[in-house]
Amino acid sequence: MGQTLAEKVWASHVVHRAEGEPDLLYIDLHLVHEVTSPQAFEGLRAAGRPVRRPDLTVATEDHNVPTTLGPITDPVSRTQLEALKRNCAEFGIVHHERGKLGQGIVHVIGPELGLTQPGMTIVCGDSHTSTHGAFGALAFGIGTSEVEHVLATQTLPLRPFRTMAITVEGELPPGVSPKDIILAVINRIGTGGGQGYVLEYRGSAIEALSMEGRMTICNMSIEAGARAGMVAPDETTFAYLKDRPHAPQGADWDAALEWWRSLRTDPDASFDAEVVIDAAELTPYVTWGTNPGQSVPLGEAVPDPASFGDEDARQAAERALEYMDLRPGTSMREIAVDTVFLGSCTNGRIEDLRTAAEVLRGRRVADGLRMLVVPGSHAVRLQAEAEGLDQVFTEAGAEWRLAGCSMCLGMNPDQLSPQERCASTSNRNFEGRQGARSRTHLVSPAVAAATALRGTLSSPADLSEPAPREVSAR
Amino acid sequence: MMTPFTAHTGVGVPLRRSNVDTDQIIPAHFLKRVSREGFEEGLFSRWREDPTFVLNQPGYAGGSVLVTGPDFGTGSSREHAVWALMQYGFRVVVSARFGDIFRGNSGKQGLLTAEVAQPDVELILKHLENNPGAEVTVDLTERTVVAGDIHAAFQVDDYTRWRLLNGLDDISLTLRHADEIDRFESGRPAFTPRVTAATGEPGT
Numbered sequence: 273m274g275q276t277l278a279e280k281v282w283a284s285h286v287v288h289r290a291e292g293e294p295d296l297l298y299i300d301l302h303l304v305h306e307v308t309s310p311q312a313f314e315g316l317r318a319a320g321r322p323v324r325r326p327d328l329t330v331a332t333e334d335h336n337v338p339t340t341l342g343p344i345t346d347p348v349s350r351t352q353l354e355a356l357k358r359n360c361a362e363f364g365i366v367h368h369e370r371g372k373l374g375q376g377i378v379h380v381i382g383p384e385l386g387l388t389q390p391g392m393t394i395v396c397g398d399s400h401t402s403t404h405g406a407f408g409a410l411a412f413g414i415g416t417s418e419v420e421h422v423l424a425t426q427t428l429p430l431r432p433f434r435t436m437a438i439t440v441e442g443e444l445p446p447g448v449s450p451k452d453i454i455l456a457v458i459n460r461i462g463t464g465g466g467q468g469y470v471l472e473y474r475g476s477a478i479e480a481l482s483m484e485g486r487m488t489i490c491n492m493s494i495e496a497g498a499r500a501g502m503v504a505p506d507e508t509t510f511a512y513l514k515d516r517p518h519a520p521q522g523a524d525w526d527a528a529l530e531w532w533r534s535l536r537t538d539p540d541a542s543f544d545a546e547v548v549i550d551a552a553e554l555t556p557y558v559t560w561g562t563n564p565g566q567s568v569p570l571g572e573a574v575p576d577p578a579s580f581g582d583e584d585a586r587q588a589a590e591r592a593l594e595y596m597d598l599r600p601g602t603s604m605r606e607i608a609v610d611t612v613f614l615g616s617c618t619n620g621r622i623e624d625l626r627t628a629a630e631v632l633r634g635r636r637v638a639d640g641l642r643m644l645v646v647p648g649s650h651a652v653r654l655q656a657e658a659e660g661l662d663q664v665f666t667e668a669g670a671e672w673r674l675a676g677c678s679m680c681l682g683m684n685p686d687q688l689s690p691q692e693r694c695a696s697t698s699n700r701n702f703e704g705r706q707g708a709r710s711r712t713h714l715v716s717p718a719v720a721a722a723t724a725l726r727g728t729l730s731s732p733a734d735l736s737e738p739a740p741r742e743v744s745a746r
Numbered sequence: 747m748m749t750p751f752t753a754h755t756g757v758g759v760p761l762r763r764s765n766v767d768t769d770q771i772i773p774a775h776f777l778k779r780v781s782r783e784g785f786e787e788g789l790f791s792r793w794r795e796d797p798t799f800v801l802n803q804p805g806y807a808g809g810s811v812l813v814t815g816p817d818f819g820t821g822s823s824r825e826h827a828v829w830a831l832m833q834y835g836f837r838v839v840v841s842a843r844f845g846d847i848f849r850g851n852s853g854k855q856g857l858l859t860a861e862v863a864q865p866d867v868e869l870i871l872k873h874l875e876n877n878p879g880a881e882v883t884v885d886l887t888e889r890t891v892v893a894g895d896i897h898a899a900f901q902v903d904d905y906t907r908w909r910l911l912n913g914l915d916d917i918s919l920t921l922r923h924a925d926e927i928d929r930f931e932s933g934r935p936a937f938t939p940r941v942t943a944a945t946g947e948p949g950t
C-alpha cells in the first residue's frame with residue numbers, strides 16, 4: 273500500500289526504532305528564538321553538553337523586539353535578547369539580530385532564506401512551526417525540554433501521528449482568502465479536531481494557492497489541535513525556492529527536485545480521517561469568541577449560546593460573549609473596533625501586505641481608529657518599501673513598523689489596553705492574547721483593511737464607493 | 747535525572763473549565779525570564795485576580811492534584827505552563843483530554859497528565875467542590891485515581907509511564923543511540939541546507 277506525504281517524510285528520518293518505544297527522528301533544521309530557548313541552553317551548560325549541529329540551527333529575534341526604532345527599554349526583554357545573543361555566540365549558532373537583513377518572525381525567515389525545503393523535518397520552540405509544512409516539510413512546535421534535546425542530539429523521540437486529509441475542491445469566490453479557508457476548517461473540525469493528526473491540505477483550491485497562502489493555512493493547523501499541517505510540494509513550491517540563499521544549486525538542485533517530486537501522497541495511500549470542503553461555498557470568516565473555532569461568516573450574526581447543543585460549547589460561548597462584550601444576534605458587520613493589526617506569522621508576508629494595500633490605496637482609515645502594519649521580516653519590509661506599499665499605508669493613516677511578532681501576543685510594547693477591541697490578522701483570539709483583557713477578532717488581510725476604513729468589521733465588498741482620487745490631508 | 751513518580755496523594759483542586767489554553771495557564775508577559783524559577787507567580791494569574799477563584803479559596807490551599815475540564819493545555823508550546831504548575835506545587839493534572847504539546851512537555855518534567863474519562867472527571871469535580879480539602883490519590887503503577895468513593899482508571903502511554911516511574915531523562919536515553927545518529931548523519935543528502943557563519947547572512 274502507498275504512503276502519504278507525512279509518512280514518507282517520517283520514514284526517511286527514523287534513526288532508531290524499537291518495539292514499545294517512540295521512534296527517534298532526525299531533525300534537519302532547528303529554528304530558535306529568544307523566548308523558549310534560554311532554559312534549554314542553561315540545561316546544556318549545566319550538563320556540560322555541546323550543541324551537536326550548530327550548522328542545522330538558526331536563531332532570530334521576534335517575540336520580544338519592539339517594532340519601533342530605538343533601544344529596548346523593557347529590562348526583562350533586553351535580558352532575554354541578550355541571553356540569546358550570548359548563547360548563540362557561545363555555542364556557535366548563526367543569529368539574526370534586529371535591524372539586520374535576515375531577522376524577522378522565525379516562521380517568516382525560514383522560508384524566505386530558502387532554509388525550509390520539502391521533505392525536511394523542522395522544529396522550533398513555537399507552536400506555529402506548522403507554517404513550514406506548506407513546503408511539504410514535516411514541521412512542528414516543541415517545548416523547551418525538546419529544544420534542549422534537539423540542541424544536544426539533533427533528534428527527537430516521537431510517536432507516529434495519524435493522518436487527516438483536508439480536501440478543498442473548487443474555486444474560491446472573489447474576496448475569499450486562504451485565511452478564510454483555515455478559519456472555516458477550524459470552525460468545522462473544532463479546536464481539538466486535529467489532535468494527534470498531521471493534516472494534509474489538498475485539492476484544487478489548495479493547489480491554486482501561492483506559497484504565502486499555503487503558509488497561512490498550515491500556520492493555523494495548530495489552532496485545530498494538529499501539531500503539523502502539510503501541502504505536497506509542486507511547481508509553485510519549486511519556483512518559490514529556486515535561487516533563495518539556502519536553496520540547493522546546480523546538480524544539487526536537480527537531485528533535490530527528484531526527491532521532492534517523489535514525496536507526494538501515493539494514489540493508493542489512505543488517510544485515517546478525511547474532511548472535504550467546497551471552496552465555492554466559502555465567504556470571509558471572522559471570529560466572535562475567544563478561540564479560533566468560534567467564528568461565523570462575516571455576513572452573519574453573533575450566535576446565541578443556547579443554539580449550541582453541546583453543554584461545554586454552550587458554556588464556552590457564554591463565557592466568550594461575556595469576555596468579548598457581545599450580544600447574541602448582533603450582526604458581525606455592526607461590531608466597531610478600536611485597532612486593526614496587520615501582521616504576524618499568519619499574515620505578515622509580502623502578499624498579505626499587497627492585498628491590504630490594494631484595499632487601502634487612496635483611502636483613509638476611519639477617524640479615531642489605529643492601524644498597525646507590521647511586516648513579518650526585515651526582508652518583507654524592504655520589499656514592501658521597494659514597491660511603495662509603505663507609502664500607501666502611511667498615506668491611509670496606518671503606522672508602518674519594523675519586523676517582529678508585535679501585537680500578535682502581549683509580550684513586547686505593542687499591546688492593546690483592557691477592553692480595547694481589535695481586528696487582527698494573527699492566529700489566536702485567546703483571552704488576553706493581545707494584552708490583558710483585550711478583545712480580538714481574527715480576520716483576513718482584506719477584511720482587516722476594509723475594517724480599518726469603515727471602523728466596523730467589513731469586507732472590501734462593503735466599500736461601495738471607489739477610492740477618491742485625491743486624498744485630503746487630515 | 748527527574749524524581750521518580752510512583753504514587754501521589756494530595757489535596758485535589760477542582761478547576762471547572764474546558765479548553766484551558768496555555769495563555770491562561772501562564773500569560774505571555776511571564777515568559778521573559780531566562781531562568782527556570784519563579785513561574786508559580788504567573789500561574790492562572792489573570793484568574794487569580796478574582797478572589798473567588800478556586801486557588802484563592804483557603805479550602806484548597808496546598809493543592810497538588812488539579813482536576814479540570816477537557817482540552818487542558820491547548821495552544822502555544824510554552825513549557826513555562828508546566829513549570830508554573832509544578833512550581834506552584836501540582837504533581838498531577840486530571841482531565842479527559844490534553845493538548846498534545848502540553849502533554850509531551852509534562853511527561854518530560856515529571857508532571858503526570860492523567861487522562862480520565864469525562865464522566866469520572868465530572869464525579870471527581872463534584873466530590874472536590876462539595877468537600878474542599880479532600881485528597882486525591884493517583885497511582886501510576888496501577889493507573890488509578892481515587893477520590894472519596896470514586897475509583898477511576900486513567901490513561902497514560904506506556905513509554906511515558908516507564909520513564910516517569912524510573913525518573914529517566916530523555917537526553918541520556920537518546921545518547922545511548924549516538925552511533926546510530928552518526929550513521930544516519932553520514933547518509934544525509936548533500937543538498938540539505940547547512941548554516942554556518944559564512945552562509946548565515948544572506949547577501950545584502
Ligand code: SF4
Binds near residue numbers: 378616677681
Ligand atoms: S507572530 Fe505570533 S504566533 Fe507567530 S511566532 Fe510570533 S507570537 Fe507566535
